[in-house]
Amino acid sequence: MAAQQRDGYDVVVVGGGAAGLSGAVALARSRRRVLVVDAGSPRNAPAEGVHNLLGREGVSPLDLLAQGRADLETYGGEVRRGRAVGARRAGTGFEVDLDDGTAVTGRRLLVTTGLVDELPDLPGLAERWGHQVLHCPFCHGWEVRDQRIGVLATGPMAVHQAVLFSRLSDRVVLLAHEVPPDEADLPRLSAAGVAVVTGRVTALEGEPGRLSGVRLEDGTRLPLDAVVVAPRMVARSAVLDDLGLEPVAHPTGMGQHYPAEVTGHSSVEGVFLAGNVCDLTAQVGASGAAGTTAGAMIHAELIEEELAAALLPAG
Numbered sequence: 001m002a003a004q005q006r007d008g009y010d011v012v013v014v015g016g017g018a019a020g021l022s023g024a025v026a027l028a029r030s031r032r033r034v035l036v037v038d039a040g041s042p043r044n045a046p047a048e049g050v051h052n053l054l055g056r057e058g059v060s061p062l063d064l065l066a067q068g069r070a071d072l073e074t075y076g077g078e079v080r081r082g083r084a085v086g087a088r089r090a091g092t093g094f095e096v097d098l099d100d101g102t103a104v105t106g107r108r109l110l111v112t113t114g115l116v117d118e119l120p121d122l123p124g125l126a127e128r129w130g131h132q133v134l135h136c137p138f139c140h141g142w143e144v145r146d147q148r149i150g151v152l153a154t155g156p157m158a159v160h161q162a163v164l165f166s167r168l169s170d171r172v173v174l175l176a177h178e179v180p181p182d183e184a185d186l187p188r189l190s191a192a193g194v195a196v197v198t199g200r201v202t203a204l205e206g207e208p209g210r211l212s213g214v215r216l217e218d219g220t221r222l223p224l225d226a227v228v229v230a231p232r233m234v235a236r237s238a239v240l241d242d243l244g245l246e247p248v249a250h251p252t253g254m255g256q257h258y259p260a261e262v263t264g265h266s267s268v269e270g271v272f273l274a275g276n277v278c279d280l281t282a283q284v285g286a287s288g289a290a291g292t293t294a295g296a297m298i299h300a301e302l303i304e305e306e307l308a309a310a311l312l313p314a315g
Helices: 018-029 061-074 137-144 158-165 183-191 238-242 284-310
Strands: 009-014 034-038 078-081 084-090 093-098 103-111 116-118 149-152 172-175 195-197 201-205 213-216 221-223 226-229 232-234 255-257 271-273
Touching (some): 009 018, 009 284, 018 061, 018 284, 034 061, 034 103, 061 078, 084 238, 103 238, 103 284, 137 158, 158 172, 158 226, 183 195, 271 284
Parallel strands (some): 009 034, 009 103, 103 271, 172 195
Antiparallel strands (some): 084 093, 201 213, 213 221
């Protein structure tokens, strides 16, 4: 059954990363009229490559998204550059306000706006994020294998990160900084070959594009090639807030997210979520898969809605 043409879109996708574009492609291939609204600021833009993505290992994040947009347009989907700044119910669907003063309507919403990494406020850290400052051993660990790695303890994930990175290098140290390890963690760190360096870190040092080490509060300089840090991951969406959804603390303590079912269904009827906005730990492949699943669920839901309307008694 071919999709009926209506005013507005079948689905408005807010966010054009891996999750949003994957969901939009699934919908467009099912002949849905779909619009992706994207602000053009992907979280992984600083990274040199995407990893653990079968068949596209090491691809540039921006090149991957450019190809995704081209794939979508092949099937008749649309991409509009802009930021969604609000939303409301409009009949049985939704109206989404954009930052250029216009609005778009859709029968369903798929929100895939990702998250923001809140980094420690240390000189020299932010400009090295995604290069010499890392957070995920699966995303970036191979690239710093056998190097001198310091894990900056700013929260509950530090010991876990240090143990994981110890598999990639025998020169890993835990920088106690703000959160010294518990006594119970010391035997685990020792067994993993991870030394503990006490004292607060005051700065990361080195030439632009190259890390030489960190400086401690007592003036000591510790040579390092990479620093690992667990950012606070924060999902925020004006669209979801307007529609009555609220971010909650993530069970891991890593930040906050908007809860959703594995199908993408949120607690608001007609609103679906996928990617890091609801799953803080999802890598690119997992985000894309979640977007595809949500797109399939939306299409199936719309089919049932259309069939129900078609079966209503005439008059």
